[in-house]
Amino acid sequence: MGEGGRSGTRQSPAEHPTPAQPKPAHASLHPGAWWLWSLALGTAATRTTNPLLLTLLITTSAYVVATRRPNTPWSRSYGAFVKLAAAVLLIRLAFAVILGSPIPGTHVLVHLPEVPLPDWAQGIRLGGKVTAEALTFALYDALRLATLLICVGAANALANPSRLLKSLPGALYELGVAVVVALTFAPNLIADVQRLRAARRLRGRPDKGIRGLLHVGLPVLEGALERSVALAAAMDARGYGRTAEVPPAVRRTTAALTLGGLLGVCAGTYGLLTAEGGTYGVPVLLAGLASALAGLWLGGRRTLRTRYRPDAWDARAWLVTASGVAVAALLTLAASRDPGALHPGVVPLVAPTLPLWPAAAVLIGLLPAFVTPAPEPVRTTTRKEPTT
Helix, strand or coil, X not given: CCHHHHHCCCCCHHHCCCCCCCCXXXXXXXXXXXXXXXXXXXXXXXXXXXXXXXHHHHHHHHHHHHHHCCCCHHHHXXXXXXXXXXXXXXHHHHHHHHHCCCCCCCCEEEEEEEECCCHXXXXXXEEEEEEHHHHHHHHHHHXXXXXXXXXXXXXXXXXXXXXXHHCCCHHHHHHHHHHHHHHHHHHHHHHHHHHHHHHHHHCCCCCCHHHHHHHHHHHHHHHHHHHHHHHHHHHHHCCCCCECCCCHHHHHHHHHHHHHHHHHHHHHHHHHHCCCCHHHHHHHHHHHHHHHHHHHHHHHHXXXXXXXXXXXXXXXXXXXXXXXXXXXXXHHHHHHHCHHHHCCCCCCCCCCCCCHHHHHHHHHHHCHHHHCCCCCCCCXXXXXXXXX
16 A cells, blocks of 8 residues: 555554553552551650650651642541640640649749639649649640540541451451441541531631531531431442351351450450560460451451452551551650650659650651652643634
8 A cells, every 4th residue: 555545544552652541549558557657656655755756756747648648538637636636735734724733843833713622522623823843744745645646637637448448357347337437427527517618608608606607517417417328328239237158166166266366365465564474475465366367357258248459568558557666666665765755754844855766766757758659639620712
């Protein structure tokens, strides 16, 4: 054929490059790794009351959330957890001012009028002296709880709850559904409130105060009810709650392994926490975990469910989990070797110092910001004008 004939032939697909396809959902990090990382940071926060280390833990989790949070409705719950942590901090300080503190102090900041209480309320006071030592102790204690809440908020903002449910073992599926529905309630509620407040502002109606709360609260509750009915219908349509027939011997073995495993975990944990049981604590704990896992594996045979595109636990998930576990383990070690640095004293009142190697251990928690994939940017579509 001539040039004209060749020009009309269909070209191979290689000659027409196709646009890059978006990264599939299963290529992102396993949601369980985010939860393990966040819980490990929360565990590290329970090992210290040093405000500098706690602030460093908050900064670490906030940086990871800022760089790796996807653009989804449930990821916006991080701000609500930060506000909840700030509220906990203020409430704890208010209780220390109003109800007093068992910490003795000599630096009196203010002397409030004290309300006399009956004899049966010994140890409780209303008003009186407010010392700097008592406020500092309350601040350290509240900051630790606030750090724990912020770490949990980081897990809610980073981990996809539906993918986390898909990754659970079959025996925990029904329990996981209840947990995931509870975890997604707060993000959906926040998204509904933001949407309704924005709509009222566009209409020139008040969205703050008691009046705005009353006008926003009813549609939010109505939307929650409709979402619950739709969820129940979807679960029923998908056969939720079906169980397979298993032999009675398998059911009895499953119950025995699960119950024995849980008792072994309790006994092993008690052995680790007591000096007398330190010799048998680790073997009993490991045996209990093995028995409980075997019971969960057998119990999963009763659940009829399949997984579409199961999330793979890859090397990145191991690195993210290991970074959080390393922070928790190193701060636990530091708390046992140098308790004065991780728990600064308040009587006498001294300024907290930043211990160097525990602070460097906290920075290991920044590893997920560099080894995990970045969230996909928001795609905006442009409308093409018709040509004449």
